Amino acid sequence: MTDKPLRWGIMGTGGIAGAFAEDLKLTDSGVVAAVGSRTAESAERFADARGVPTRHGSYEALANDPDVDVVYVATPHPMHHGNARLALEAGKPVLVEKPFTMNAEEARDLVALAKERDLFLMEAMWTRFLPHVRHIRELLPSLGDVVTVSADHGQWFAEDSEFRLFAPELGGGALLDLGIYPVSFASMVLGEPDRVAAMATPAFTGVDAQMSMLFGYPGGAQAVLNCTLSAVSPTTAVIVGTDARIEVDGPFYAPASFTLIPREGERVRYEYVDEGRGLRHQADEVARRLAAGETESPLMPLAETVSIMTIMDRVLSAVE
Amino acid sequence: MTDKPLRWGIMGTGGIAGAFAEDLKLTDSGVVAAVGSRTAESAERFADARGVPTRHGSYEALANDPDVDVVYVATPHPMHHGNARLALEAGKPVLVEKPFTMNAEEARDLVALAKERDLFLMEAMWTRFLPHVRHIRELLPSLGDVVTVSADHGQWFAEDSEFRLFAPELGGGALLDLGIYPVSFASMVLGEPDRVAAMATPAFTGVDAQMSMLFGYPGGAQAVLNCTLSAVSPTTAVIVGTDARIEVDGPFYAPASFTLIPREGERVRYEYVDEGRGLRHQADEVARRLAAGETESPLMPLAETVSIMTIMDRVLSAVE
Numbered sequence: 001m002t003d004k005p006l007r008w009g010i011m012g013t014g015g016i017a018g019a020f021a022e023d024l025k026l027t028d029s030g031v032v033a034a035v036g037s038r039t040a041e042s043a044e045r046f047a048d049a050r051g052v053p054t055r056h057g058s059y060e061a062l063a064n065d066p067d068v069d070v071v072y073v074a075t076p077h078p079m080h081h082g083n084a085r086l087a088l089e090a091g092k093p094v095l096v097e098k099p100f101t102m103n104a105e106e107a108r109d110l111v112a113l114a115k116e117r118d119l120f121l122m123e124a125m126w127t128r129f130l131p132h133v134r135h136i137r138e139l140l141p142s143l144g145d146v147v148t149v150s151a152d153h154g155q156w157f158a159e160d161s162e163f164r165l166f167a168p169e170l171g172g173g174a175l176l177d178l179g180i181y182p183v184s185f186a187s188m189v190l191g192e193p194d195r196v197a198a199m200a201t202p203a204f205t206g207v208d209a210q211m212s213m214l215f216g217y218p219g220g221a222q223a224v225l226n227c228t229l230s231a232v233s234p235t236t237a238v239i240v241g242t243d244a245r246i247e248v249d250g251p252f253y254a255p256a257s258f259t260l261i262p263r264e265g266e267r268v269r270y271e272y273v274d275e276g277r278g279l280r281h282q283a284d285e286v287a288r289r290l291a292a293g294e295t296e297s298p299l300m301p302l303a304e305t306v307s308i309m310t311i312m313d314r315v316l317s318a319v320e
Numbered sequence: 321m322t323d324k325p326l327r328w329g330i331m332g333t334g335g336i337a338g339a340f341a342e343d344l345k346l347t348d349s350g351v352v353a354a355v356g357s358r359t360a361e362s363a364e365r366f367a368d369a370r371g372v373p374t375r376h377g378s379y380e381a382l383a384n385d386p387d388v389d390v391v392y393v394a395t396p397h398p399m400h401h402g403n404a405r406l407a408l409e410a411g412k413p414v415l416v417e418k419p420f421t422m423n424a425e426e427a428r429d430l431v432a433l434a435k436e437r438d439l440f441l442m443e444a445m446w447t448r449f450l451p452h453v454r455h456i457r458e459l460l461p462s463l464g465d466v467v468t469v470s471a472d473h474g475q476w477f478a479e480d481s482e483f484r485l486f487a488p489e490l491g492g493g494a495l496l497d498l499g500i501y502p503v504s505f506a507s508m509v510l511g512e513p514d515r516v517a518a519m520a521t522p523a524f525t526g527v528d529a530q531m532s533m534l535f536g537y538p539g540g541a542q543a544v545l546n547c548t549l550s551a552v553s554p555t556t557a558v559i560v561g562t563d564a565r566i567e568v569d570g571p572f573y574a575p576a577s578f579t580l581i582p583r584e585g586e587r588v589r590y591e592y593v594d595e596g597r598g599l600r601h602q603a604d605e606v607a608r609r610l611a612a613g614e615t616e617s618p619l620m621p622l623a624e625t626v627s628i629m630t631i632m633d634r635v636l637s638a639v640e
Contacts, residue, residue, distance in 0.1 A: 147474070147530060147551035152544075154468065154560060156583055197517040201540040210467060212542045214532045220521040222532045224472075226544045231467040231560045232583050234567060240474060240551045247554060263476055263552050 006287045007033035009068030009092070011059050011083050013046040016097055017074035021050050023279035029287035033069075036062025059083055063090035070286060072124070073097055076164060077171030081106040084121070088113050093120035095286055099180045102171060104309040111302045120295045122286060123305040125184050127253040129281035132272040133188075134299075136239070136246055139260060140189065143241025145219070149189050150240075151182035151252060152226040154233025159204055165229055166205045173207035175200075175315060179227035181253040183315070184308055185237050186215060186223040192307045193217050198318040203229060213315055254278050326607045327353035329388030329412070331379050331403050333366040336417060337394035341370050343599035349607035353389075356382025379403055383410035390606060392444070393417055396484055397491030401426040404441070408433050413440035415606055419500045422491055424629040431622045440615045442606060443625040445504050447573040449601035452592040453508075454619075456559070456566055459580060460509065463561025465539070469509050470560075471502035471572060472546040474553025479524055485549055486525045493527035495520075495635060499547035501573040503635070504628055505557050506535060506543040512627045513537050518638040523549060533635055574598050 008030050010017050021032045032052045037043040040057030047055040056062040063071060063086045071087035073080055073096045081101045087094045088110070100123040101107045114121035127133055140146070155178060157165055164170040165177055175183075186193075195216030203209035210228040217223075226233065237252035238245060244262040255274030261267040289297050296302050328350050330337050341352045352372045357363040360377030367375040376382040383391060383406045391407035393400055393416045401421045407414045408430070420443040421427045434441035447453055460466070475498060477485055484490040485497055495503075506513075515536030523529035530548040537543075546553065557572035558565060564582040575594030581587045609617050616622050 145550075147548055148472075148532075148546060148553060150470075150472065150546065152468075152470065156562065195519060197519055197534065199515060199517055199534040199536050199542055201536065201542060209540070210542055212468075212534045212544045214517065214519040214534060216519050216521065220529070222519055222521060222530055222546070224532045224544055224546045226468060226470065226542070228467055228560070230465075231562050232565065232581075233468060233560045234558055234565070238554055240548070240553045242476065242551050245552065245554070261552075 006030040006290065007067055007069040008283070009034045009036065009062045009065055009071045010074055011036050011062055011071055011087070012074035013037045013042045014074060017046065018050070019277050020072060020074065020279050020283070021052070023276040024283055026276045027280045027283050029284045033067055034062055034065050059086055063087045063092060068092065070095065070120070070290065077176055078102055078169070081110060084110050085113060088117055088119055088121070091117065091119065093286070093290055095122050095124050095282070097124045098184070099176050099312065100305050100309055104306055104313050107306045107309040111306060114295065114302070118295060120286070120290055121302060122297050123300055124282055125300050126279050126282040127181060127184065128188065128300045129285050130255055130278055131274065131281070132248070132256050132258055132270065135270060136248070136258060137188070139246065140239070142244060143239060143246065144243030146189060146221050146239060146241045148221065148240040149186045149223040149238070150225065151185045151237035152233045153178040153181045153235050153253065154226070154228040154231050156232050157229050161205055166203055166207060168205060168207050172205065174227040174229045175208050175211040175312065178229070179211050179213070179225070180312070182225040182227060182237070183213070183311055185252070186225060187304060187308050187311065189239055190215070190217045190221050190223060192311060193223065196311065196314040196318045198315045200319045211315065215311070326350035326610065327387055327389040328603070329354045329356065329382045329385055329391045330394055331356050331382055331391055331407070332394035333357045333362045334394060337366070338370070339597050340392060340394065340599050340603070341372070343596040344603055346596045347600045347603050349604045353387055354382055354385050379406055383407045383412060388412065390415065390440070390610065397496055398422055398489070401430060404430050405433060408437055408439055408441070411437065411439070413606070413610055415442050415444050415602070417444045418504070419496045419632065420625050420629055424626055424633050427626045427629040431626060434615065434622070438615060440606070440610055441622060442617050443620055444602055445620050446599050446602040447501060447504065448508065448620045449605045450575055450598055451594065451601070452568070452576050452578055452590065455590060456568070456578060457508070459566060460559070462564060462580075463559060463566065464563030466509060466541050466559060466561045468541065468560040469506045469543040469558070470545065471505045471557035472553045473498040473501045473555050473573065474546070474548040474551050476552050477549050481525055486523055486527060488525060488527050492525065493523075494547040494549045495528050495531040495632065498549065499531050499533070499545070500632070502545040502547060502557070503533070503631055505572070506545060507624060507628050507631065509559055510535070510537045510541050510543060512631060513543065516631065516634040516638045518635045520639045531635065535631070
């Protein structure tokens, strides 16, 4: 255990890197010590805007910075595997932005490396650490048998071939960027499905503009999920059980309120407010686990991260 | 055109027959003139409870009653085809409870017979005639391109092998009884899909306890639908377009309110209240079309009813 805040090194300077740096200011558990980018200019710009003391013109330099306690990989998806390897090989604990990797094979490789080096590793599925989601998990037993999980994530993006979400080489497409949230939510409640069906509509660049998914589970439950880059959907989530259901307000993956609705009896409303974007909770979790000398989080275990990437692989290969 | 209310003959004495008889009292367009059942006792009981003047101990007698202007077929699904044939052959216009028939072949047969006899025929998809649904259809052009339609219908029924929803021989299962509503809703907005995927979980009797469906349309839209007999779901419907979405309160298939949510700008709430169960609107529609000498309704055309039964066939054969 230590009293000093964790010194984070952020790899990448995109939107999520900036949001994480901002939310980290709301915690007592960590500070941004350094940022690394492929170019010195980008690192300087990011650091100047946020008062980050150290800036590196390469990911290697960030990974090897002795004043960095933990690395947050916030680069585009196709780089996660290589960037996380770099940090682990430098002996650093690592938080990897979601989707964790491009496929299950890459995910297994990172997990094996972290175990070999006895280093902490975690997928940055920040939703999992939000107070309303932790509360929902506590309430799951009161739902009876879960019959259906449904969730959607739709945002509208103007068609732009320069934008990473439309770029195949940057891991674009609705599933990897938006679909990861409903898929992870279903995984949290029901685990890994034994049946997967999927249907996709391509964007003008060929990546999936919309991905609709059905998962079937050994116990008979089914998940009904959707994601799209083409329109703003309600972005809600529902867990329907034999005794009660939980309806999570949109956007369910960010700080949100929810309602517990028994099959018979009064509905109960749980209101949640949160500071910032909601990313601070995952930073606190990393700090807690590192302080305890643990190498993964029980709230987002590595075996589940690999399972989720396996499900994503199966969705992509099941597309009709 | 006539000033006299339509004289309805109700074939069958189950729950929906009773609800229709009650709602008919709220209209000026029709009255229940007679009821027919396979047994005189059942017809007497139904008629006594509701003040129905004439009761018949057979469907044939009802179909041939000269004081019946129009027949409403409210028997179990597997009997719809035969019962509707009986009424059409007796020269009566017919309203057939949904699902219209057990499959598309039976539906095409009824449509051909009605056309041959120049008789009115309509599927009793009462949702289609509700004021909020008619308003939603008017608003569809303001949504831009429709990207996603989602809808669900889940009710909880105690496991009971005597209950028709669990009985294969009575056309039980979630799809035919509950799924018809989301399927019809998607059909209303997007027409017939060119791709269908489905996943089912069997009930203890082998009928589908849960059916999850994905439909893909030629224009690139997708529908994400679910129905279950095992739990109470939100039973909402959403139409997501590039410019705006419509969220229909649950239960979307009954009189309901809805919200129009533009991608940018203020949401608009449309509140609807209705008298009775909401079945009176389809009765008024039948009266209007018969008075105008028409043989089908433009709001629920026979070609679409056949298309919907074709979709249902495809769902059942697509089950993984």
